[in-house]
Amino acid sequence: MQTTSDEVLIARIAGGDRLAMQVLFARHQVRVYRFVLRLVRNEATAEDLISEVFLDVWRQAGKFEGRSAVSTWMLGIARFKALSVLRKRPEEELDEETAEQIEDQADDPEVALAKKDKAAVLRQCLSKLSAEHREIVDLVYYHEKSVEEVAGIVGIPEATVKTRMFYARKKLSELLKEQGIDRGWP
């Protein structure tokens, strides 16, 4: 029922209804923000991006075809914008991010385990996944998107969605192993 309600809002937005835009923004801003933030890893950039995403929704509402849920459509726009920012990001900024990860990985596994419980280490490893892997894990686990919906957002075949998720999980297990947690899989 929420989908229908979103579609009504989109139809109203297409007609220039500012209030409908406010309702849609209030309903979806947090999830879109978190999705973008996990990709760009910068709060100010993520905030700038969500206003860009919703501006696109305002401009393109009349073209929305209703083939997917409104939330799926918006995550697709958000992803495109986030990737554009990542492509423009200066090399040194990316190097800094990589360096942080290398430092983290260099922690003695026993010390890391002593400091944090398994759940915290798991969350830390989830943060260390590549952007491609973080994205699919978040879409499936947090944004509750089906195989078909993920395929639509990311622009890949459904079979690739399944294998990408499989490899993201495999990479997660490898990162956990480096931190001293062997899950016995894969």
Place this chain on the structure above:
Amino acid sequence: MTTNNKEAHSDIEELLPWHAAGTLSRRDSQRVDEALASDPELARRYALVREELGETILLNESLGAPSGRAMKKLFAKIDAEPARKPALSLNLGARIAEFFASLTPRTLAWSASAAAIAILLQAGLIAGIVIKDHGTGGGYETASAPSTDPGVGAFTIIRFAPQASSDDITRFLEANKLQIASGPAAGGLYKVRVSMTGLPKADLARIVKKLQENKVVGFIATTE
């Protein structure tokens, strides 16, 4: 194991994340359930998937929310946009949506009420469970009665499985002596009291582990 069996097994294993998130079709969900019931190794791997699901939710929930700056910026841009002309041709979906949008406020209010009722059905039923729970306790309690202060005790956060009915949830809460303290919050999460007094972390973790085996539970984690 034959080649066909291996392929089916791998196919099922790839579906585990969607099964845990509750986003599989009924047919696929049934296939996975059957495989899990007959394959202990697959069931062990499914437990890993549920762990990942829980921690991904916690990680995302810890990210906070955007400030009011984003909304101000958006509407400043919208205000600067040229005035909008009504669209001349709309596809079927948009026409249907437009039809609803064109209804009188009173009619729309009725439709919206019906939609809201459906959306809140599970939340309402759960609220009913909470009221019933408190209601059957009688109107008088001694000073030594268990605290009803929503902030006292040991808590978990739970998201119920989408397919769980109100009866399933009631039975689950009663059987495990649980009380819903608050919710639903974003993502359909409920704060559920598992004990009237605080518990050591290890005890709470054991309870969470036991509860997460129940099919009514989509996601569960400890909280304060």
